[in-house]
Amino acid sequence: MSTTAAPIGNVEIALDYGGDFSLDEQGNIALVIDTYDNPAATQQRITLMVMTNPTLYDDNGTPIARADDLFNPTYGAGLRLAVGQGITPDLISGIRARIMASLAADAGIASVPAPTVTVTDEGNAILLVSISCDTVTGQSVTVNNLPLQVYGG
DSSP states (O other), X not given: OOGGGSEEEEEEEOOOTTOOOOBOTTSSBOEEEEETTBOHHHHHHHXXXXXXXXXXXXXXXXXXEOOSSTTOTTOSOOGGGGXXXXXXXXXXXXXXXHHHHHHHXXXXXXXXXXXXXXXXXXXXXXXXXXXXXXXXXXXEEEEEEEEEEOSOO
């Protein structure tokens, strides 16, 4: 048996962002599992965290949007606040800060070395978000080119 296929660390219910649950061959809810050569569960969890919104508040502390996850209203990077905004250096740094704060709150993501979050303006009001980090088990994880439409369209 090869050690590269051995499960390590994280096991998550297989749930692509915007998708639905699926079943495995035995009729059970499908799982996605981190292995030494494929951190699929952690990649999925990071993608969901980036795309999920907690309860959002305005500058006065008044709720302006409900949480995507009603059972965990503080979970997510809250990037919905960027929708409708013009792309500016302040917007990009705010997006990076929200993602970094969400990564810091994830017990499975190592703080050293610090995660890297890159936000690239691709034109047509689309920002691409890429994240590189390590897990607490020492595995390197990369999530590339998550699209975020912020204005127009």
